[in-house]
Amino acid sequence: MAHYNGRLVELLLEAYQNATARIACPAQAEPKPGQYLQAHQPDQPLEVTPTALFRAGESHRARAGELNFPVAGPLPESWQPGAELKLRGPLGRGFELPRNLRRLALIALNNTPARLMPLIPIALQRGVEIVLVSDTSEGTLPLTVEQQRLAELPRALAWADFVAIDIPLEGLEELAERLVPKGRVRAPEGQILVFSPMPCGALAKCGVCSLTTKNGPRLACEDGPVFELKELI
Ligand code: FES
DSSP states (O other): OEEEEEEEEEEOOHHHHSSSEEEEEEGGGOOOTTOEEEEEOTTOOTTSOOEEEEEOSOOEEOSTTEEEEEEEOOOOTTOOTTOEEEEEEEESBOOOOOTTOOEEEEEEOSSOOGGGTTHHHHHHHTTOEEEEEOSSOOSOOOTTEEEEOGGGHHHHHHHOSEEEEEEEGGGGGGHHHHHSOTTOOSOOSEEEEEEOOOSSTTSSOOOTTEEEETTEEEEHHHHOBEEEHHHHO
């Protein structure tokens, strides 16, 4: 983890692009799928907390040593294209797909599938079949990625041999009910990104992002935000 200078390249329409903006930063700052960067503007007042930026798609090389990639929001309204950003990271634990994976279900139990999107090119490169389960996906997906609504979740769970989920912190109470529906005896194999406000990014241990796991209390900003599903069900 280190500090970098970056910039906001453009703002995007989230409903269409599954992302809020594109940023440019040094290649070493690139977060893996599920990891995040803490970002603020250099002249931001101290009382304004940094913003957690998650990668929402593939990175492209912009200039020598610099990458450009989409990020998931929400962003402060004051951020405008061209704005300089101070970045800290990459932070937290990201997704790790198992080696022998064949069928992957990406499940957005949040208001956007954006934070799951960087897993798509990685899985496709390995010949993995992918289903995206989301009620809000309107972005452009590779033709080989099947899209299903959340009403089809039981079917996707029966099909997949690994699931990658995005859920808001407050949605954890209903997680077991959604993933272990009647007739199913076990939770699926997989990992889950617990999305929460992360004002301090583990620096001050403020506890805003704390959650209870089978192994005791954890902080999403530091121990996650990606957890093994079996820790939470
Ligand atoms: S954001 Fe402060 S402890 Fe996680």
